[in-house]
Amino acid sequence: TPPEPLILTANPPDSHVLVIKLNRPRVLNALSTALVDLLLSALKSADADPDIGAIVITGNEKAFAAGADIKELASLSFPSIYIQDYLRGVSEGIPSFKKPVIAAVNGHALGGGFELALACDTIFASTNAQFGLPEVKLGTIPGAGGTQRLVRAIGKAKAMHMILTGDTMSSTEALNAGLIAKVYPPEQLLDAAINADSLAKTMASYSRPIVAMAKEAVLQADQLSLSDGIRLERSLYYSTFTTADFTEGTTAFLQKRTPSWKNA
Numbered sequence: 001t002p003p004e005p006l007i008l009t010a011n012p013p014d015s016h017v018l019v020i021k022l023n024r025p026r027v028l029n030a031l032s033t034a035l036v037d038l039l040l041s042a043l044k045s046a047d048a049d050p051d052i053g054a055i056v057i058t059g060n061e062k063a064f065a066a067g068a069d070i071k072e073l074a075s076l077s078f079p080s081i082y083i084q085d086y087l088r089g090v091s092e093g094i095p096s097f098k099k100p101v102i103a104a105v106n107g108h109a110l111g112g113g114f115e116l117a118l119a120c121d122t123i124f125a126s127t128n129a130q131f132g133l134p135e136v137k138l139g140t141i142p143g144a145g146g147t148q149r150l151v152r153a154i155g156k157a158k159a160m161h162m163i164l165t166g167d168t169m170s171s172t173e174a175l176n177a178g179l180i181a182k183v184y185p186p187e188q189l190l191d192a193a194i195n196a197d198s199l200a201k202t203m204a205s206y207s208r209p210i211v212a213m214a215k216e217a218v219l220q221a222d223q224l225s226l227s228d229g230i231r232l233e234r235s236l237y238y239s240t241f242t243t244a245d246f247t248e249g250t251t252a253f254l255q256k257r258t259p260s261w262k263n264a
């Protein structure tokens, strides 16, 4: 029998959402370089696919991903990890993609698995989710954006505590801390992430260029000073007035009908 694919993809009918399921269940979806390469190419082709408006990355009920594959890590030397730049393509790629990428987290999201979720545009989780950066326990530190993104997500005190102890955070704590946007029972998480009101399918139903502009503006909040960020926002906002979809959206509202987006 052929080996099981490391990722599985699905495109539920009429959703315009691509679901990417990490699929190494026997090792809690440890992110081998082979899996990460496949993930990056699936993300890139979904970002370029005109039928797709949003992407959901998920795992299984036990694990979103329990981190880098420790077996692989243990065999790497400094020059090889430096050259390989493990997870960097995904961690820096997701923010540069035009389409929203959502992490739907069940179970463990640890180390590189948590960093993958942090690189996503938003996180939905189940009541059994556990988030943590346990690298310190292995004699290393987070290396795919964890130290920087976690501070921005939940503030210095909580981030420092998690990174220096390796302690995990439950989804209740994560919701209170502003780390995640929504929480569902485990068996409902994926369906909700795709179909529930105001989740992936809803994002995918709006004008693609407008959603891309909104994503860009939000992500720049971490990069720019407040005045530069507000200037960027204003210029993107004024740019929307040049689009057919601004005309369509406002006209449809005034005519009390559903807009029919032109993606233009």
Ligand code: HXC
Residues within 6 Å of the ligand: 026, 027, 028, 030, 031, 066, 067, 068, 069, 070, 071, 086, 087, 108, 110, 111, 112, 113, 115, 134, 135, 138, 141, 142, 143, 144
């Ligand atoms: C390789 C892993 C793994 C990992 C689990 N497994 N996590 N293999 N890499 N990250 C394997 C186990 O070895 C085991 O294989 C099987 O998956 C099931 O795991 P168990 O430990 O038996 O499950 P459980 O007792 O339920 O404990 C779950 C767990 C624990 C608490 C999540 O597995 C764990 O602590 N995993 C490591 C988490 C971690 O340290 N992640 C950070 C990695 S470093 P066998 O063959 O025994 O059945 C990192 C750096 C990123 O991510 C840097 C980015 C640049």
